Amino acid sequence: MGLLAHDEIGTGAPLLVVPGGPLLAPSYLGDLGGIPARMHLLHLRGTGRSGPADAADLRFDLHVDDVEAYREHAGLDQVDVLAHSAGTAIAVRYALRHPDRVRRLALITPSLRSLGFAPDVTSLRASAEARSGEEWYPAVKDALEAVLGGSFSAADWAALSPFYYGRWDEVAQEHARASDAMRLPDAPAAYYAAGAPVATAEELAGMDFPVLLMAGGVDPLPSPAAVAEAARLFPHATVVVQPGAGHYPWLDDAEFFRNAVADFLAG
Structure with a gap:
């Protein structure tokens, strides 16, 4: 079982932060743009301070007991949970298994796979082509077509990095380079391995606490439309679309992101 470690930033209600799965x-x-909360940043199996892990231990639902073990170890009672991207799968499953421990759930540019949503190729193409006027677009067009055609080539997917940022500036490029350097090979397949549960509409309808779903205005995966559709599964959902933001909205406009999350957590 992987270890979990935490860093505390600022003051406020305890906030468990679930990164994007064992991928980074x-x-x-x-x-996270300076969110005014005491953050407990989880180091999931195979990443950060948790060290190496076998692929068989990376399926997302296997992390739920780790999250609960950390909560108990830290002496926390009820917590807010914030998850980014693929971390949504862990956070939602944790909230379903331990609903009495979750006060609020914030899902940031969430992966929707564990909610039963498959990528819509038509929507992905439209989102991508909306940025065809940007100077970097011609260089990645071939890789885009390859991915839309079903390519799983690491080189093709890496070439699409500009799509996940609102601005492909030096900050975004350095973030992309650092992220690529820390990715675990074959982690996505292990994370969503056979047997991983898909949350049902009936399960999600029982969530009796507020849920924030935050989309980046130019994020292709998930698109704002897909996030809005997924939000209908939650009985107490709020959708926020951050204008001009990609998959990492705190990088594109830290103030907007910080205020949106803080407002939700303050409720």
């Missing part, structure tokens, strides 16, 4: 070390999150 949690350092890619930075300080």
Whole structure:
């Protein structure tokens, strides 16, 4: 079982932060735009301070007991949970298994796979082509077509990095380079391995606490439309679309992101 470690930033209600699965070390999150909350940043199996892990131990639902073990170890009672991207799968499953421990759930540019949503190729193409006027677009067009055609080539997917940022500037490029360097090979397949549960509409309808789903306005995966559709599964959902933001909205406009999350957590 992987270890969990935490960093505390600022003051406020305890906030468990679930990174994007065992795909990246949690350092890619930075300080999340300076959210004014006491953050407990989880180092999931195979990443950060948790060290190596076998692929068989990376399926997302296997992390839920780790999250609960950390909560108990830290002496926390009821917590807010914030998850980014693929970390949504862990956070939602944790909230379903331990609903009495969750006060609020914030899902940031969430992966929707564990909610039963498959990528819509038509929507992905439309989102991508909406940025065809950007100077970097011609260089990645071939890789885009390959991915839309079903390519799983690491080189093709890496070439699509500009799509996940609102601005492909030096900050975004350095973030992408650092993220690529820390990715675990074959982690996505292990994370969503056979047997991983898909949350049902009936399960999600029983969530009796507020849920924030935050989309980036130019994020292709998930698109704002897909996030809005997924929000209908939650009885107490709020959708926020951050204008001009990609998959890492705290990098594109830290103030907007910080205020949106803080407002939700303050409720």
